[in-house]
Amino acid sequence: MAEFTTGEAVALELPIARIPSRAGAFLLDLLIQLTLAATLIFLATALLTAFDADEAWWAVAGIVTLVTVLVAYPVCSETLSRGRSIGKLAFGLRVVRSDAGPIDFRHALTRGLTGAIVDFWMLGAFGAVAVITSLCSREGRRVGDVLAGTVVVHTRQNLPVPALVMAPPWLSAWSAQLDTSVLSDELAGSVRQYLTRLRTLSPAAQQHLGSQLVVAVCAAMRCQVPTGYPPYHVLGAVLARRQQLARV
Incomplete structure (x- = not known):
């Protein structure tokens, strides 16, 4: 459990998601991403072959597919669901701000870009960086969480609604x-x-x-x-x- 101070100065305690549950959610999301990549590759191959496209168009299609799968999927899913990708939803996880509030596009974009570049793929040694930083963090944060100011919590129910602040x-x-x-x-x-x-x-x-x-x-x-x-x-x-x- 970790204590969060909400925007209304109310203290909440929420369970932090650790590596086992986050790894399960990641693997499920990865399966969905691979399916999405295979679909995009099939469609792009059929379309470019039909129009006899040159190498430049093939390169563009590859970049678009890569960005869509590695960045657009996590960013869009977490933005639209206020912190839950399909994998997180299945495992009862949610990304929240450091004050326990719901995330927005800015937080999801920071997490998505950092995940693709640092935590998992380009420089992340297939997730080794994310695992190491999560183990070193008291709140289980990977680099993307630190930069975005977010935490992944384990909850299968809606976040508690804090009491409203009333001005004197x-x-x-x-x-x-x-x-x-x-x-x-x-x-x-x-x-x-x-x-x-x-x-x-x-x-x-x-x-x-x-x-x-x-x-x-x-x-x-x-x-x-x-x-x-x-x-x-x-x-x-x-x-x-x-x-x-x-x-x-």
Whole structure:
């Protein structure tokens, strides 16, 4: 099990997928990829032979087939299914972000390209790099997971829905005008971590760290710092607004 801090500053524990289950999912996906490659090769051969294509067209067909099988298949399947290729679906695995949220095209593309180049094929020694890096990672991450900021978890049920963050009523009007999309993932992550650890901090640490985060957050959003409120009220209102915009 590993603990994740969601975008709403809620701690979740999810089981990490290890090498045996990931290897099974990989082999099933590989079988599908080989079938896809054989189909594309058959179609390309029939089409190019019928039109008596020259060597350049054969080279193009080979590159398109290679990219489709090694990159397009994992990227499209994980994007459309929000983190589950056919192999992962069969073995109850899901790719999630480091905050336990669903992945998008950017994450899937990073994982797909890294998998084709580093983890498995071109430089990966048929998966040796992926296995070694997964064994060295506490969360079982391969290189693609590290670069994409993702983790593969083992679950046959939907991810738990965290409780919604509610802005304090006295800051609702202020937070409604904020554009939290300009906040970097690193800064938002620091705010989540602060709110998650709030009860473990001393009052002095709560005030000191919270004030620094409030200043940094308001500077990033180019808005005035609201005065007269504890830092965790302001930061909670910011996260509530960020969650609201993410759900639109």
